[in-house]
Amino acid sequence: xxxxxxxxxxxxxxxxxxxxxxxxxxxxxxxxxxxxxxxxxxxxxxxxxxxxxxxxxxxxxxxxxxxxxxxxxxxxxxxxxxxxxxxxxxxxxxxxxxxxxxxxx
Amino acid sequence: xxxxxxxxxxxxxxxxxxxxxxxxxxxxxxxxxxxxxxxxxxxxxxxxxxxxxxxxxxxxxxxxxxxxxxxxxxxxxxxxxxxxxxxxxxxxxxxxxxxxxxxxxxxxxxxxxxxxxxxxxxxxxxxxxxxxxxxxxxxxxxxxxxxxxxxxxxxxxxxxxxxxxxxxxxxxxxxxxxxxxxxxxxxxxxxxxxxxxxxxxxxxxxxxxxxxxxxxxxxxxxxxxxxxxxxxxxxxxxxxxxxxxxxxxxxxxxxxxxxxxxxxxxxxxxxxxxxxxxxxxxxxxxxxxxxxxxxxxxxxxxxxxxxxxxxxxxxxxxxxxxxxxxxxxxxxxxxxxxxxxxxxxxxxxxxxxxxxxxxxxxxxxxxxxxxxxxxxxxxxxxxxxxxxxxxxxxxxxxxxxxxxxxxxxxxxxxxxxxxxxxxxxxxxxxxxxxxxxxxxxxxxxxxxxxxxxxxxxxxxxxxxxxxxxxxxxxxxxxxxxxxxxxxx
Numbered sequence: 001x002x003x004x005x006x007x008x009x010x011x012x013x014x015x016x017x018x019x020x021x022x023x024x025x026x027x028x029x030x031x032x033x034x035x036x037x038x039x040x041x042x043x044x045x046x047x048x049x050x051x052x053x054x055x056x057x058x059x060x061x062x063x064x065x066x067x068x069x070x071x072x073x074x075x076x077x078x079x080x081x082x083x084x085x086x087x088x089x090x091x092x093x094x095x096x097x098x099x100x101x102x103x104x105x
Numbered sequence: 106x107x108x109x110x111x112x113x114x115x116x117x118x119x120x121x122x123x124x125x126x127x128x129x130x131x132x133x134x135x136x137x138x139x140x141x142x143x144x145x146x147x148x149x150x151x152x153x154x155x156x157x158x159x160x161x162x163x164x165x166x167x168x169x170x171x172x173x174x175x176x177x178x179x180x181x182x183x184x185x186x187x188x189x190x191x192x193x194x195x196x197x198x199x200x201x202x203x204x205x206x207x208x209x210x211x212x213x214x215x216x217x218x219x220x221x222x223x224x225x226x227x228x229x230x231x232x233x234x235x236x237x238x239x240x241x242x243x244x245x246x247x248x249x250x251x252x253x254x255x256x257x258x259x260x261x262x263x264x265x266x267x268x269x270x271x272x273x274x275x276x277x278x279x280x281x282x283x284x285x286x287x288x289x290x291x292x293x294x295x296x297x298x299x300x301x302x303x304x305x306x307x308x309x310x311x312x313x314x315x316x317x318x319x320x321x322x323x324x325x326x327x328x329x330x331x332x333x334x335x336x337x338x339x340x341x342x343x344x345x346x347x348x349x350x351x352x353x354x355x356x357x358x359x360x361x362x363x364x365x366x367x368x369x370x371x372x373x374x375x376x377x378x379x380x381x382x383x384x385x386x387x388x389x390x391x392x393x394x395x396x397x398x399x400x401x402x403x404x405x406x407x408x409x410x411x412x413x414x415x416x417x418x419x420x421x422x423x424x425x426x427x428x429x430x431x432x433x434x435x436x437x438x439x440x441x442x443x444x445x446x447x448x449x450x451x452x453x454x455x456x457x458x459x460x461x462x463x464x465x466x467x468x469x470x471x472x473x474x475x476x477x478x479x480x481x482x483x484x485x486x487x488x489x490x491x492x493x494x495x496x497x498x499x500x501x502x503x504x505x506x507x508x509x510x511x512x513x514x515x516x517x518x519x520x521x522x523x524x525x526x527x528x529x530x531x532x533x534x535x536x537x538x539x540x541x542x543x544x545x546x547x548x549x550x551x552x553x554x555x556x557x558x559x560x561x562x563x564x565x566x567x568x569x570x571x572x573x574x575x576x577x578x579x580x581x582x583x584x585x586x587x588x589x590x591x592x593x
Contacts, residue, residue: 004526007526007530008526011526020558023555024562027565030563031572032574033574034575035574036574036578058524097584
């Protein structure tokens with residue numbers, strides 16, 4: 001198997017995994033509410049941005065590639081921020097339900 | 106009742122698992138077959154269909170006898186410096202493979218053809234060969250009589266006589282190179298051939314304008330050169346030297362004289378550099394002189410005896426990868442070997458020119474570079490997206506005072522890619538177009554699968570009983586107490 005095939009298979013696995021993640025995260029967003037809903041919405045948007053970055057990276061552009069590189073890196077940065085926000089929201093839910101916050105007050 | 110329900114549930118689970126795994130295997134097979142080769146699936150289906158259709162199989166067999174004893178003949182030969190002993194014997198149906206024994210030791214085994222050429226031989230040596238024939242049935246073996254072969258005591262390489270010719274000057278055939286030609290073009294084109302593939306051509310133009318440059322011939326020995334700057338009016342001498350890139354001692358020279366005249370019709374370019382010179386090779390340390398005129402044989406030729414001032418810079422030109430993508434960059438690497446103190450740390454204009462295999466200039470790029478002795482200059486030279494795929498030459502013209510130092514390096518332009526896989530690997534548009542059917546089909550299948558899964562997920566949500574919040578999760582026991590922690 002040549003290098004092109006290996007890279008193509010790995011890229012395909014990544015893109016297919018991300019597209020499936022979009023579907024199943026949407027399913028969770030439809031089913032949950034309140035803060036749980038908000039955190040999963042953040043996860044969903046983060047995954048969409050990562051998916052966008054991968055697609056932009058895959059497409060070869062003639063001439064100046066800088067705007068596309070900026071877009072891809074920007075999308076990844078947004079993914080990181082949204083993922084962090086969703087994770088913090090989820091962390092807050094867990095701490096709240098555990099009663100950790102009430103005890104501190 | 107409970108048992109039968111459990112049985113039904115188990116059966117359903119098994120059926121689902123079976124369906125899911127079958128679908129998984131099917132899509133994995135489909136995907137892998139398309140990735141491996143687009144024709145794989147079709148050929149596989151076709152072969153399976155044929156295997157089913159051709160139900161009747163006829164088997165024929167024949168019992169062979171023992172192999173015949175090979176009658177071997179051996180001939181020693183020397184062809185262009187390569188010594189060999191050619192062994193041959195008659196073909197035999199009952200022999201499946203042959204082994205060769207040289208001087209009592211195995212030389213080669215498992216040969217299927219009744220000939221062999223032994224090239225691991227020395228000048229003036231003698232060898233004794235024997236051939237062992239093996240039959241396919243049981244222990245059938247036949248050994249030939251020994252054959253002694255003596256090699257010649259000499260084996261010389263016949264090198265062709267080198268031949269360098271100027272075939273065309275300024276668009277006109279050069280029938281008699283000893284006669285002085287005339288041109289009104291200040292930058293005439295020189296086309297020639299040499300019987301050395303990829304030869305390095307050193308060019309030296311002497312006269313009112315002195316130009317020294319280097320270029321390379323293609324695999325057919327064809328080369329085209331044009332002075333980088335306009336030549337002044339007057340008598341010039343062209344001196345060409347072709348060198349074999351695989352053997353620097355093999356070289357051939359050619360001289361030609363021509364006169365540049367101003368006919369008033371052709372507009373002249375600005376001649377900024379009246380004298381141009383170049384360091385041809387790394388070994389060249391000082392100024393070089395043009396060949397002495399052969400005035401006795403041809404009084405028309407009056408070659409000026411001009412001493413070329415030493416080049417203020419010596420550098421080599423190479424490329425980082427040897428290839429560039431359409432619309433991408435070609436990274437040129439200029440390694441400065443020696444530099445006059447006068448120019449140390451100063452900037453100089455370098456002209457980067459991309460020339461096609463016919464010698465036509467395709468693009469020009471100017472850049473100011475800082476010169477440092479022993480330094481390396483890396484410059485990304487833009488390659489036009491409209492440049493067709495093929496072989497090109499990158500030429501650098503470095504201007505220092507009255508000197509122009511010209512170097513050439515070949516490179517290839519690759520088609521612009523369609524998909525960037527990362528790590529420098531690409532899928533080009535022609536590749537993508539070649540597999541357009543497979544790609545479109547795969548994308549359609551994946552898209553439909555994705556939409557199907559999306560709607561399935563939505564359908565499952567519509568069938569859900571309630572919205573789930575964090576409190577529901579807590580009530581459902583998702584947040585149980587930790588072991589060993591006693592909180593009040």
